[in-house]
Amino acid sequence: MAVFPTEKPSKLERAFLIGVQTSDMPAGEGTELLAELKELVENLRLTVVSSTLVKLRSPTPALLLGSGKAQELAALAKADGADVIVFDEQLSPAQQRNWEELTGLAVIDREEVILEVFADRAHTREAVLQVGLARMEYSLPRLTRAWTHLSRQRGKGALGGEGETQLEQDRRIVRDRIAHLKAELAEVVQQRGVQRRRRLRVPVPTASIVGYTNAGKSSLLNALTGATVLAEDKLFATLDPTTRQLQLRGNQKLLVTDTVGFIRRLPHRLVEAFKATLEEVVVADFLIHVLDVANPDFEKHHATTLGVLQELGAADKTILTVFNKVDIAAPEMLARARHLVPDGLFVSARTRAGFDVLETRCVELIADSFGSTELLVPHDRFDVVARLHELGDIQEQEHVDGAVRIKGRFPAAQSAYFAPFVVAK
Structure with missing residues (x-):
């Protein structure tokens, strides 16, 4: 059963952006970050209908902003015809839920925007898994935003009892999915390690x-x-x-x-x-x-x-x-x-x-990082000469009596291979 807890209404097209300038931020940084957020949002093919910067002295637990300011911004967003409000600040799950109840609009924060942009750009199996894991971990504490039937309970058959709520079931499904994604990613990391070891054979x-x-x-x-x-x-x-x-x-x-x-x-x-x-x-x-x-x-x-x-x-x-x-x-x-x-x-x-x-x-x-080494390779070991050219940076090479003198920098991991021919380091 697939669960997409961050899914929004199918028609999200017009975004109202809210930037925040706190007292501990350098002057003008809120404006710069808001401009960056605008570009991020437009990368999701949303139209930015308006944006505003709010000076925040101290955050409130319920709405981040004061209730009066929140109501003012909610009215502005609706007047501009927005269907999603985007905060350039991290919102707690409770704050997101409160904003959505206040406005009747979808409300997301900068983190969710970045996650969606990453999801839109992921192509390889590894990138898809990584984005999927990040989205699921972000979604887990926010499942109450995604479902409208969370109070519904399912009985336990003949055993009776109150049963498992839909929210509990959804959380279990998401946790299982997170565990599965982590296992798949562990396999990918292992495969990358194998590929890296192969590369190191010829470092x-x-x-x-x-x-x-x-x-x-x-x-x-x-x-x-x-x-x-x-x-x-x-x-x-x-x-x-x-x-x-x-x-x-x-x-x-x-x-x-x-x-x-x-x-x-x-x-x-x-x-x-x-x-x-x-x-x-x-x-x-x-x-x-x-x-x-x-x-x-x-x-x-x-x-x-x-x-x-x-x-x-x-x-x-x-x-x-x-x-x-x-x-x-x-x-x-x-x-x-x-x-x-x-x-x-x-x-x-x-x-x-x-x-x-x-x-x-x-x-x-x-x-x-490699250091310089001088070697003397017999004429009948041109396989070694060829190998040295593959491995490192040849600085000098000349033919002397019955051998080839080579000076260059070679990886330490291959020192055992050319050790018999080393003249000086």
């Missing part, structure tokens, strides 16, 4: 592209590797991680993975649900943090990404900061970027400007 350095949503991560991957990952000017254009091989100078290979974009107030349950996808970030040799330098809020996007990396346990990774879209950025934006990250790189995924410097820096980071 190639890895880098993960991270950053705020719509910063140009997929465009950068496409431009670097010739991939064809979906890259559109919208939030969360792609959720599924994509790994492609980048060929650097000296026959050095690098596996580059594009990951899901981050966003301010990313629901914690999504961070947890996407651990399987984002573990590529945790195991990467280094991270490429992409920022849209043409976006006036890139400093906040920088802080958001670092915060999510902290949650993932990846904050101590080597991070290469890349400011994208320099071809459309104003000079003052570039100056702000240099102040924020003095050693950051400046590129354009569209024009490929700055790619030479970016690729050189990647080679340097790989070299730092």
